[in-house]
Amino acid sequence: MTFKEKTPDPISIVVRAADPVSLQGAEVLLRRAEGTVVLPIDQAAHADVVLLLANEVVEETMSWMEEASIASQNSEMRIVLVADRISRSRLARAVRHGLVSVLPRSQTGFPEILQAVLTSRAGGAQMPGDLLRSLIEELRALLRDPTGSILPGGLEGREVEVLRLLAEGLDTTEIASKLNYSERTIKNIIFAVTRRLNLRNRTHAVAYAMRVGAL
Incomplete structure (x- = not known):
């Protein structure tokens, strides 16, 4: 007897973006991709991945991450960020809220974004070297002075x-x-x-x- 390999469940995704054009474009492309389901924002609590698109991470972007973390009913929820600028302090906060991947917006196409989204559920993570070094330095500072942050x-x-x-x-x-x-x-x-x-x-x-x- 042969057993048919079980098809993995599609990854459910909620998209948030700083501008409506980016939001609509990302949602259209993700709906066409195999293995993904795009959820409306009012179902964000059930998403496997929250995809954030922004030129620069500001407090509004951080609020999106905090809201996703607070509201999520999925303990494995992950955040993928596509942005060109994020400060060291905000990066450390974002990781606490579930951020696993940061892709530079000006250098990243949809295939790379899709790959980051698909691999995030399996533990995949991507981060430019300079941001990874910043995160490590933030961790070192905390270890040297636990009351620093x-x-x-x-x-x-x-x-x-x-x-x-x-x-x-x-x-x-x-x-x-x-x-x-x-x-x-x-x-x-x-x-x-x-x-x-x-x-x-x-x-x-x-x-x-x-x-x-x-x-």
């Missing part, structure tokens, strides 16, 4: 900024204006803190930060 209680610097302003009585709209973030980003930061540290709400988060000495 992570403050007491496992809080990050910008999380402490938000909690400090909450403690001063500001609401999310006021905090967003003061820190020059979107209100959605502020809400994402608060949600990420409460979920990661198993805190009940923002008041509990402020009390926690005070108790561990971060405020």
